[in-house]
Amino acid sequence: MKPASQKISVIEKIGYSLGDLSANLIFQTLMTFLAYFYTDVYRVPPAAASAIIFAGGMVGAFFNPVMGAIADRTKTRWGKFRPWILWTAIPFGVFAILAFSTPNFGENGKIIYALVTYILLVLIYAANNTPYAALSGVITGNMAERNSLSSYRFTAVMVAQFIVQVLLLPLVLILGDGDRTTGFEKTMTIFAVIGVIFFIITFLTTKERIIPAKEQESSLKQDLKDLSKNKPWIAMLILTVFVFITLALKNGMYVFYFKYYLSEPHLAAFLDNYGFNGFIDGLNSVLVSMDLHGFQWPEDAPTSGFSLFNAVGIIFMIIGIALSKSLADKFGKREVFGFGLFFSALFLLVFIFYSPTAVALVFLSQILHGFFYGLTIPLLWAMIADVADYSEWKNNRRATGIIFSAMVFGLKAGLSVGGALVAGILAAFGYNEQLLVQLPETITGIKLSVSIFPTITFMISVACLFFYEINKKMEVQIENDLISSRK
Template sequence: MPQTSARLSVTEKIGYSLGDLAANLIFQTLMTFLAFFYTDVYQIPPGAAASIIFAGGLIGACFNPVMGMIADRTHTRFGKFRPWVLWTAVPFGVIALLAFSTPDFGPDGKLVYAFVTYVLLVLVYSANNLPYSALSGVLTGNMAERNSLSSYRFVAVMVAQFIIQALLLPLVLLMGDGDKAVGFEKTMTLFAWVGIVFFLITFITTKERVKSCEKEGSIRQDVADLLHNKPWAIMLSVTILVFITLALKGGTYIYYFENYLDQQQIALFLQDIGFNHFIAGLNQSLNALGLTNFSWPEDAATSGFSLFNAGGIICMIIGIGFSKPLADRFGKRDVFAVALLVSTLFVLAFYVFPADAIGLVFLAQILHGFFYGITIPLLWAMIADVADFSEWKNHRRATAIIFSAMIFGLKLGLSIGGALVAAILASLGYDASLPEQSITTAEGIKTAVSLYASLPFLLAVGVICLFEINKQKELQIERELQSRRIAAGVSETE
């Protein structure tokens, strides 16, 4: 089939996207709750938690280029990248469960257990998610189809994010009957089984089609190509900055709701918007079915935090729907820069909100979610374009190593952002055993959620403006690669 006419079926797009849903049940938990799990559930001191998150994440990040080289040189009848989704499905689920378990060790034993399980988790995540991400670059060479695939994929991401950020904490309390340690273990067991099934569906429903018309190069050539690839360097920097913010603000929100916002005002807000009435009806229905252990928690901070995240995620999904048409018209780069800038302004707005301004907090989150949602598919679609740029410029394709570098950036950003959460808490004197934190600690948490979290996003906006693959360049690269492949007798396979 000619390169420009290759279209993916809805079944394949959905099947591929389920892999991201599976991975993000774990990834979103790491990004949002890892620091909280270590400090408040497993009772690890914040400073030690910061060291574990940073060191473990750095090890995982450094493994990515190695995994990229391995994946690019994998040759099976199923392709280069699909087999890794299959091979890592079960280990991913098992290690995720271990990482969120709480064996009764002493203080030093807890640190060793947390570090080892976290390192194993980020390593298996790389072995799974790097080939999975690279797979998007070889399912089709049609850039418009990649935009569409990215939209499907990141709707699945948003579904996973909704489950984690809006429902995980209530699920933990429900499944553990108030015991967060038991609740995390039972919830992660459920996620592990779901993830394994979804990864198998991804493997079964997808097919690698894009074949390079050039010979496979050496590892030295791959590295040299990367170092001379300016769009790659720019996207690496943007990825690091974006995930620093995501990890920092995502990991701090739970502390923001529990320690900064006025609990009485949260409860009044939930009452005024009808949330409490809705939950009362839900609990009554569950009780009528005999599910008395599955009543929604009454804690205002938990309910407020869940609804806050749910509102943002729903608006992110709406934003994703605008991503493809805007990108098709104006180009990925320009749409990404403008939408990220606007979304950042609503993160920064948290800095001026007093503790009782609950309505403004929710409004800012909703608006941030919409504009950030527009950027979500574009980041990974632009990375796939970088792989095409590399082939166009160097006459060699090395998809996985390019994606590995970006996932290195993701892991590094996640490690820095996650470690910052715990480090900031330690510097503020946060103590999980106290019934109430000091005013200084509460104000510091607000600053972390707003000012500190907005700075990497703002830097990313500046950096992406240097990205040279605009709308015109996208079309030029697509046309010329198509011509080369047709001339070489290489096309996408059915």
């Protein structure tokens, strides 16, 4: 393996992170709003929406290992992984716009259109994000630098998450002048243009430094054989599936939780008492003074409450991200990841005890959940990069692309199952988008989906870490041994 400089510049870290900001403008929208978009905006029946999200997502999930094998065998003057970010940039933007467009078809036509455009989007996402994820494993072999790169990357993810979870619904209402169908199309067009530009910047500012020597090249059969014996990889694959089931399920259900469960008068009083309404009134006054009457914040309490709920969670996630690297450097990635995931699960569990009027407790739990989950965010992909190093250390062969593609498969599978669960649970518990007040059993399903169900799936992920043997001591040993062999 060719020797490589271990240090990477801040410019390269920022450039790399912009790629995840771009992808997450779309990914976070899928995770948080796809079920809502299908059921309440495009008017696809909940059961059909569940089937679309599951079937389309699994098509994309199974394409990821194929894409990983293709990327590992790509040979260009730009490297194996960087060119895919460039080649897929524009198609990614186009398919994102199509997936959130609302042509006026009948019910069957809507179902077919939604399924086809969603499949196209997840396929191009795999072709873009699998090489992007693998790129982090070959930019540097220094594990401290890799932790730092992950921190930059997932700070960018938090920026995208803030934009989507806090600002998307208000943007949809503002840009659509109250029409959510038009608003979604315009908002996703803006996201797509930004995404294409940022993907190109990622391509231009990054460099692949860990280049396998020719004698390390292997067949796909050998790569799969190596994976089957890689216990940390198996543990991380299962963990990734259940983490993203959790994220897709709870994030997708929160919009319904605010719309149908929490007491609107108590939510409005909370927003007023804690100064949010005053802040928005001031913001709207500034916009009016600038003749921007069309950009005033929507007035309904569920939209504002949902946005503020996501905002405080993301702010405290960023605090967790900021502390994650130093804690991981001291105690090891596995230990910090497990600690953060366990306590973030506990602060989901408490939602089952809250009444519709307990608005302050809902926000406090979101703050604590966000902080502890933030500790885990930069570590997931850094641990997967460590798994690629572990495979090379054990087998003297590096297969970065297929290892990362398998984890992106886990991500996509989790997203598909979790997203399908949102629509499926709504259908099973009698959800009717035409009703202003849902049935008691529907409310029960919504409440379970933001408390008990995601706690179970997070705890399964915690259990997987008992089979992930790369502790702090082994991290150091692997890094030192690989530095010596690469020289």
